[in-house]
Amino acid sequence: MAQVEQFAAPGSEWWRTAVIYQIYPRSFADASGDGIGDLPGITARLDDLHALGVDAIWLSPFMTSPQKDAGYDVADYRDVDPIFGTLADFDEMLAQAHARGIRVIVDLVPNHSSDQHVWFQQALKAAPGSPERARYIFRDGRGENGDLPPNNWESVFGGGQWTRTTNPDGTPGQWYLHIFDPTQPDFDWTNEEVREEFRSILRFWLDRGVDGFRVDVAHGMVKAEGLPDYTPPIEADSMGGGEENVPYWGQDGVHDIYRDWHKLLAEYDGDRALCGEAWLPTLAKTALWVRPGEMHQTFNFPYLMTAWDAEALRGVIRDSLDAFGGVGAPSTWVLSNHDVVRHASRLALTADNPQGEGIGPLSPGKPDQTIGLARGRAATTLMLALPGSSYLYQGEELGLPEAMEIPDEFRQDPTWFRTNGERYGRDGCRVPLPWSAEAPAYGFNTTGASWLPQPAEWAGFARDVEEADAESTLNLYKRLLAERRERGLGGGSLVWEDAGSDAVAFRRGDLHVVANLGETPIELGGNVSFVIQSQRFSGTALPPNTAAWFTRA
Ligand code: NOJ
Numbered sequence: 447m448a449q450v451e452q453f454a455a456p457g458s459e460w461w462r463t464a465v466i467y468q469i470y471p472r473s474f475a476d477a478s479g480d481g482i483g484d485l486p487g488i489t490a491r492l493d494d495l496h497a498l499g500v501d502a503i504w505l506s507p508f509m510t511s512p513q514k515d516a517g518y519d520v521a522d523y524r525d526v527d528p529i530f531g532t533l534a535d536f537d538e539m540l541a542q543a544h545a546r547g548i549r550v551i552v553d554l555v556p557n558h559s560s561d562q563h564v565w566f567q568q569a570l571k572a573a574p575g576s577p578e579r580a581r582y583i584f585r586d587g588r589g590e591n592g593d594l595p596p597n598n599w600e601s602v603f604g605g606g607q608w609t610r611t612t613n614p615d616g617t618p619g620q621w622y623l624h625i626f627d628p629t630q631p632d633f634d635w636t637n638e639e640v641r642e643e644f645r646s647i648l649r650f651w652l653d654r655g656v657d658g659f660r661v662d663v664a665h666g667m668v669k670a671e672g673l674p675d676y677t678p679p680i681e682a683d684s685m686g687g688g689e690e691n692v693p694y695w696g697q698d699g700v701h702d703i704y705r706d707w708h709k710l711l712a713e714y715d716g717d718r719a720l721c722g723e724a725w726l727p728t729l730a731k732t733a734l735w736v737r738p739g740e741m742h743q744t745f746n747f748p749y750l751m752t753a754w755d756a757e758a759l760r761g762v763i764r765d766s767l768d769a770f771g772g773v774g775a776p777s778t779w780v781l782s783n784h785d786v787v788r789h790a791s792r793l794a795l796t797a798d799n800p801q802g803e804g805i806g807p808l809s810p811g812k813p814d815q816t817i818g819l820a821r822g823r824a825a826t827t828l829m830l831a832l833p834g835s836s837y838l839y840q841g842e843e844l845g846l847p848e849a850m851e852i853p854d855e856f857r858q859d860p861t862w863f864r865t866n867g868e869r870y871g872r873d874g875c876r877v878p879l880p881w882s883a884e885a886p887a888y889g890f891n892t893t894g895a896s897w898l899p900q901p902a903e904w905a906g907f908a909r910d911v912e913e914a915d916a917e918s919t920l921n922l923y924k925r926l927l928a929e930r931r932e933r934g935l936g937g938g939s940l941v942w943e944d945a946g947s948d949a950v951a952f953r954r955g956d957l958h959v960v961a962n963l964g965e966t967p968i969e970l971g972g973n974v975s976f977v978i979q980s981q982r983f984s985g986t987a988l989p990p991n992t993a994a995w996f997t998r999a
Contacts, residue, residue, distance in 0.1 A: 459717040460549065461658065461742055461835055462776040463936025464501040465927060466721075468839045470784045471508045471530055472516060472897060473878040476887075478531075481895030483878065485531035489539045491881075492546055494909065498843060498920075499927030502549035504660050504721075506784060508536070509555075512562050514629040515860055516784075516876070518553075518662060519560035523647045540655055549657035551721065556644050557663035558630040566631050570611060574620050581640055582631045583623035583669070584611075596621055598675045599694060603627050604864035607694075623673075625666055625694055627860045635667045635703060645710055652714050664722035664735065664744070668699035689727055696726050704740040719743060721778070729762075729769040736775035743835060746770075746778045750786065754793045754821055756948050756963040763832065763950070767940065770834070779829045781822075782839035788875045790822030791815070791848035804861070804870030805850045812850055819845050820981060820991035823922055824961050827980040827993035828950060830926045831959040833938055838923075841879050844907045845919030848874040849898070856898055873898055883908040917982055925978050929995065933957060945970075949988075961993035973999040 475487030485508060495503065507517035508530040517527070526533050543550050559566055565581050572578035574586070585596040587610065595608035602625055609628040611619040623632045633640045648659070670693035679689060689695075704720065711718040719742040726732045728748070735744040752762045770777040781789040787805060794813035795805075805812060822845060829836055852873055857863075861871030877898045881889030883905040887896045905911070912918035930936065935954055945951035948964025957977065962968045967987035974986045977995040988994055 459719070459742070460501065461717065461719040461721075463833075463934075464549070464835045465499070465830070465930070465936070466502040466504050466551065466835065466837050467495060467498070467500040468504045468506065468783060468837060470506045470840055470876060473876050473890075474840055475879070475881065476891035476895075479891045479893035479895060480529070481878075481887075481891070481893070481897045482529050483890070484529065485526065485535040485539050487891075489535070489542050492539075492542050492548065495548060496546045497924070499924060499931065500548065500838065502551060502657065503543060504551040504837070505553060507553045507555055507662075512560055512629065514560070515627055516858070518555055519558070519562075519627070519630045520555050521560040521562040521564075523555075523559075524650050537654065544655070550655075551658040551660055551719070552651055552656050553662060554644075554647070554651075554659040555662040556633065556635075557666050558624060558626060558632045561629045561631055569622075569631075571614070577639070579620075580637050581634060583634050583673075584620045585623070585673070587621050591618075592620075593618065596623075597673050598677060599623075599625075599673075600678060601626060601864065603860045604869070623669075625663070627864065632669075633667070635699070641703070641706070645706070648707060648710055652711070652718060656718070657716065658711075658719035658721065658742070660721045660723060661741070662723050664700065664704075664741070665696045665724035665726055666694055667703060668697040669694050670697055690731075696724070696731060701734070701737075701740060704735070708739050708741070721745065729765045733769040733773050733775065736770060737773045743776065743778050745780055745783075745837070747780075750780050750783075754825075754963055756950055756961075759828075759950050759961075759963065760942075763940075764942075767833070777832070777834035778837060779832050779834060780837040780839075781825055781829060782842050782875070783837070784839065784876055785872055786875065788822075788839075788842065788846055788848045789825060790842065790845050791818045791850070793821035793825060794818035804859075804872055805848050805874055806870035807851050807853070809850070809870065813848075815847050817991060818847060819919070823919060823980040824963075824991055824993035826923070827926060827978065827995070828959065828961040830930050831935055831952075831954060831957070831995060833936065833940055833954075835936065839875075843920050843923040844880070844909060844912055846879075846904070846907055849877040849901050850874060851901065852877070852898060858898070877901070877904075880904040880908040882910040922978070922980065929977060956997050958996050958998065959993070960988055960996075962988045962990050965990050970994075970996070971998075975999060 472482045474483045475491045476483045477486035509520045510522035510525045510527045511517045568578040586592050588594040599607035601607045608621040610621045613619040624630050676693050721743040722735045722741045724735050724744050735741050749762050752758050766777040791813045794817040796811040857873050859871030859873045861869050878890040878896045886894030888908050912920035941953040943951040945960050951960040967989050970986045974996050980993040983989050
């Protein structure tokens with residue numbers, strides 16, 4: 447018996463069904479030629495994104511920053527970092543995107559600022575207990591001389607979460623908390639001044655016309671009262687959230703903040719939206735982030751983390767539709783972003799090398815690229831047929847693999863430094879995009895400079911090469927996005943079908959969708975008329991690592 451999954455769609459807001467393309471500005475397109483992508487580079491490439499067929503773009507941070515964590519360390523929330531351009535460049539990019547019907551979401555980083563933020567600099571100079579220190583989380587150390595950190599929390603990037611300050615007279619001072627790098631001190635969200643400042647920052651960008659915000663570390667802004675000790679299990683997820691009751695993740699207090707922001711956004715026209723980056727242990731908990739009056743969307747990381755396994759994938763899709771549908775929110779779907787191994791490599795990873803470590807020259811069990819790409823294309827073919835909103839990460843439309851051979855001297859991810867090279871971290875998914883096979887830096891710019899080296903084999907993935915090849919990943923994505931739009935697949939409901947234990951199979955109206963995650967072909971039966979195949983095959987037997995959209999006569 448087919449089981450019908452209802453997709454709750456209380457309204458027709460754009461974000462319920464949108465395909466949102468993540469731009470990582472430093473690696474997208476570089477107009478200035480300094481080797482780091484920029485806002486004018488994005489503007490110059492908007493036609494390519496329009497041709498791809500996405501509804502919106504989300505830009506990772508481009509605000510003023512010392513770039514200790516690639517811009518997730520903001521020193522001025524109301525200005526553009528000179529490496530990316532100016533506010534005028536931002537306004538131009540926004541206007542040009544809107545002129546093409548593309549909405550624009552910007553990244554908001556409210557959990558922490560840069561240590562170069564004026565508030566943190568003031569806090570360092572101010573006395574313990576002062577209003578300047580109360581904007582962050584300063585505490586006295588433990589032990590006789592206060593030389594032990596206030597608790598045992600471990601940083602996501604390795605090492606502890608506390609760094610000790612030095613008093614103006616040179617003596618050791620208080621400690622401050624940072625879930626991430628020491629250059630990223632956490633704000634104290636119990637402080638009304640912090641809340642008011644962020645309301646003002648939201649208004650600053652809303653007034654400029656942005657369509658919404660991706661909220662960084664939306665699960666970490668509030669800490670458990672008293673900052674109790676916590677020792678994570680050995681296999682904790684890198685961005686957190688693998689466990690219940692972590693005193694710095696998923697605390698109930700965060701919901702007040704979202705309710706406040708929801709009201710603020712609702713004062714503006716155009717269905718402005720909040721999408722939370724919340725790494726949480728279960729979908730049921732994740733759905734609390736998108737209850738009515740809170741965030742509009744949240745990333746579906748349980749889906750992203752699901753291995754290439756049919757039963758697991760069927761389960762996470764079902765649970766996602768149930769959990770999000772149960773609170774009247776769309777599910778989101780995502781396979782890649784700037785923090786994880788690109789899915790065209792990740793889906794072929796073996797147990798030797800879990801994705802949280804990154805992949806580098808000395809990693810064991812490097813994924814097979816042919817299998818990875820086939821699975822990556824099949825996974826996206828499946829994802830773009832699901833009801834809800836999907837996120838794409840720049841370069842996945844080219845089928846880019848993870849860059850696995852970056853020499854150590856180029857690495858920039860703080861994870862690499864904080865773990866003394868034990869974890870390669872995220873540089874491998876952040877390498878600048880290839881636009882044209884024959885140009886310097888593959889057309890990323892005209893000078894050939896590139897902040898991370900581009901693998902030689904990326905010439906074969908360049909956009910101009912793929913544009914000319916009907917079977918390329920780029921043309922697959924274009925077909926998927928056009929059909930999805932034409933058939934309104936972002937809304938509506940899903941009917942499960944049975945195509946065997948190795949398959950994920952469902953129907954969307956008269957469109958059948960099947961992915962083969964097993965090792966033998968799956969016969970689809972007669973009267974099949976293919977609409978899209980994730981890779982070309984003849985006959986009606988769906989090969990392993992392949993997905994198809996089809997109708998039956
Ligand atoms: C999540 C971001 O996606 C990641 O890139 C960053 O390092 C951390 N938050 C800290 O801001």
